[in-house]
Amino acid sequence: MQALELEIKNLVIESLNLEDITPDDIDSNAALFVEGLGLDSIDALELGLALQKRYGVAMSADSEETRRHFASVRTLAEFVTAHRTK
Amino acid sequence: MSDFLPLDRLLNQRRPDHFVIATRADQAIHFDQFEQLISAWHTAFLQSPGQRFAMYFADSIDFAAALLAAWHAGKCVYLPGDNLPATCQRLATGVDAFVGDFPVAETLQAASVASITEHLPTWATLDRQAEALVVYTSGSSGEPSAIPKKLSQLFDEVEALASLFDPTVGESQILATVSHQHIYGLLFHILWPLASGRPFSAQRLAFPEDIAAALASHQQCVLIASPAHLKRLPDNLPWATGKSHVRAVFSSGGPLPAEALPECRQLLGQAPIEIYGSSETGGIAWRQRQVDGATQWQPLPNVEFAITDDMLSVNSPHLADTGWFQTSDRVRATPDGFELLGRADRIVKIEEKRVSLSALEQALQASGWVDEARVCLLPGHRTVLAVAAVPSPQAWALHDAEGKRSLNQTLRRILAAEVESSVLPRRWRYVWALPQNSQGKVRDNAIQALFDPRRPSARLLHQENELVRLQLDISAGLPYFDGHFPIAPILPGVAQIELAILFGRELFPLPGSFLGMEAIKFQQVIPPGTKVTLELAFKPDRGMLTFKLQSDQGSHASGRILFGDRT
Numbered sequence A: 001m002q003a004l005e006l007e008i009k010n011l012v013i014e015s016l017n018l019e020d021i022t023p024d025d026i027d028s029n030a031a032l033f034v035e036g037l038g039l040d041s042i043d044a045l046e047l048g049l050a051l052q053k054r055y056g057v058a059m060s061a062d063s064e065e066t067r068r069h070f071a072s073v074r075t076l077a078e079f080v081t082a083h084r085t086k
Numbered sequence B: 001m002s003d004f005l006p007l008d009r010l011l012n013q014r015r016p017d018h019f020v021i022a023t024r025a026d027q028a029i030h031f032d033q034f035e036q037l038i039s040a041w042h043t044a045f046l047q048s049p050g051q052r053f054a055m056y057f058a059d060s061i062d063f064a065a066a067l068l069a070a071w072h073a074g075k076c077v078y079l080p081g082d083n084l085p086a087t088c089q090r091l092a093t094g095v096d097a098f099v100g101d102f103p104v105a106e107t108l109q110a111a112s113v114a115s116i117t118e119h120l121p122t123w124a125t126l127d128r129q130a131e132a133l134v135v136y137t138s139g140s141s142g143e144p145s146a147i148p149k150k151l152s153q154l155f156d157e158v159e160a161l162a163s164l165f166d167p168t169v170g171e172s173q174i175l176a177t178v179s180h181q182h183i184y185g186l187l188f189h190i191l192w193p194l195a196s197g198r199p200f201s202a203q204r205l206a207f208p209e210d211i212a213a214a215l216a217s218h219q220q221c222v223l224i225a226s227p228a229h230l231k232r233l234p235d236n237l238p239w240a241t242g243k244s245h246v247r248a249v250f251s252s253g254g255p256l257p258a259e260a261l262p263e264c265r266q267l268l269g270q271a272p273i274e275i276y277g278s279s280e281t282g283g284i285a286w287r288q289r290q291v292d293g294a295t296q297w298q299p300l301p302n303v304e305f306a307i308t309d310d311m312l313s314v315n316s317p318h319l320a321d322t323g324w325f326q327t328s329d330r331v332r333a334t335p336d337g338f339e340l341l342g343r344a345d346r347i348v349k350i351e352e353k354r355v356s357l358s359a360l361e362q363a364l365q366a367s368g369w370v371d372e373a374r375v376c377l378l379p380g381h382r383t384v385l386a387v388a389a390v391p392s393p394q395a396w397a398l399h400d401a402e403g404k405r406s407l408n409q410t411l412r413r414i415l416a417a418e419v420e421s422s423v424l425p426r427r428w429r430y431v432w433a434l435p436q437n438s439q440g441k442v443r444d445n446a447i448q449a450l451f452d453p454r455r456p457s458a459r460l461l462h463q464e465n466e467l468v469r470l471q472l473d474i475s476a477g478l479p480y481f482d483g484h485f486p487i488a489p490i491l492p493g494v495a496q497i498e499l500a501i502l503f504g505r506e507l508f509p510l511p512g513s514f515l516g517m518e519a520i521k522f523q524q525v526i527p528p529g530t531k532v533t534l535e536l537a538f539k540p541d542r543g544m545l546t547f548k549l550q551s552d553q554g555s556h557a558s559g560r561i562l563f564g565d566r567t
Helices: A002-015 A041-055 A063-068 A073-083 B007-013 B031-047 B060-072 B085-092 B151-169 B183-196 B208-217 B258-268 B357-366 B393-402 B404-416 B444-449 B493-507
Strands: B020-024 B027-030 B052-056 B076-079 B097-100 B131-138 B144-150 B173-176 B221-225 B246-251 B273-278 B282-288 B304-308 B311-315 B325-334 B337-343 B347-350 B353-356 B370-378 B384-391 B427-430 B457-464 B467-474 B513-522 B530-539 B544-551 B554-564
Touching (some): A002 A041, A002 A073, A041 A073, B007 B151, B007 B183, B020 B031, B020 B060, B031 B060, B060 B076, B060 B097, B060 B183, B131 B151, B144 B151, B151 B246, B151 B282, B173 B183, B173 B208, B183 B221, B183 B282, B208 B221, B347 B384, B353 B357, B357 B370, B357 B384, B357 B404, B370 B444, B384 B393, B384 B444, B404 B427, B467 B493, B493 B554
Parallel strands (some): B052 B076, B076 B131, B173 B221, B246 B273, B384 B427
Antiparallel strands (some): B131 B144, B273 B282, B304 B311, B347 B353, B370 B384, B457 B467, B467 B530, B530 B544, B544 B554
């Protein structure tokens, strides 16, 4: 799981083109959006696209359910583990 | 198809009681229920002594009911783009009460529906000349400026949209990714459907999953969207069913990049109908790009335009008065309309949000953290704002003690009070002085050059006459290390010379062309992560730049580079 978390941190940094941030700066349990890393609604759309491309995760039609997994790197890692197709 | 009812007479001409006005989840809201909701709000507005009401609802049905109620009670509605605390504070001085989802102590409450169903009011025709709406946009001062609207401006535009697009749209469910708190969503998601008799959805579609599901669940539908979503449609969602249901897709709020068109056509079955306009002017022009290279916009019905010195002026019933309105958009005439060339002022649009670059710069300078700042646009997949700033001594102290990111975050927090988070600058460069050209002007391209990935971050250590010393951070992320070499990366010699020239040109008026090099020595390799001192001396009379690269490890390289006119 830790390897996947690191991979996701790198994916967040690369896909959102974040500057001055290394994987070490991202706490796996900290909020990704608004507080914590301070990502915004556009980042949420971008990150959804990147996760789809990298892991083939299919987002369910229930967006509230899906987006709950976007809370932190840890919840994303759990989501990817459960739903990845590649 | 339903009859078009002018909005000023919607309530007295009425729809049949069971006519579906809107839907919430899977539930239809009929005209009689909608009228009761309006009536409950109408009672509350009539009983309230105030005249000016700030209104914000997440739910579009509640919003539409309260809005019509306020207008029928002769009140003026102030429509903020968000309900953030700072917005409420700003509104508080200008309005008499708050209506809807505001985080304030007291909001106007609708009368209970039970109390009014027995005696619905006799609805009058609305006065089209009433100044009954105020929308907001961020003006050049940075403070959102209020734009009052007469009902005729809105209703005339709805009539123009209906005449142009009703045949295409037909009987469709109206879905939206945009908020009705802005003029585009208000007109396209609420007012036009009400007038043309099409059900609109109560909930905004926030994510692509929501869009795909909503399109699939309605036999015929129209999507009121913006580039934020249309350029980020994931292709693995189940679009196929929805695609056959889509009658039209509208896009407005900002430019839709041509790169987004193929995916829109593939996943939604058609190119979006793009609408160009602004909060001040209302709709101006439209286009539907069947081919990617098409650039022409054609005016909407009843919109006249003129081009003076490349600048677009418009005259239309959607304007506040009958005169010409000069926009800040540069255009070029085409056979049936015009092409947009860009803005002439320092207002830019980031993800459909209008931002004043000057206002951000003023806020940064007023904070005391920076002595001087310039904000510019960096184009790319996601266009972002970038800041080049000259930090104050206090800011440098924070930078050195806690890192660059701490200073970035401090400055972002200052700007967060001014603008929404999605437009906050995402790139920062701290420099000892803003780059000036020979006329003493700070040019955007010189600012943008500071964000070139080939330029390492640098600190000025010492400067006198024609001698400077800089500290360069040779970080692993510099592109010079790509493939040089995969296992043991070192900074190529040619890159070291390139750095001397790059900073030489920033600091000295190096003449003309590169003529040659003398006495070049590479003494020790520079691995990633090294902090090197770059010493540069310039002799103008000989056009000669001398450089030395040193670090704790000793001397890395030195030499002389000659510049002048090639003869």
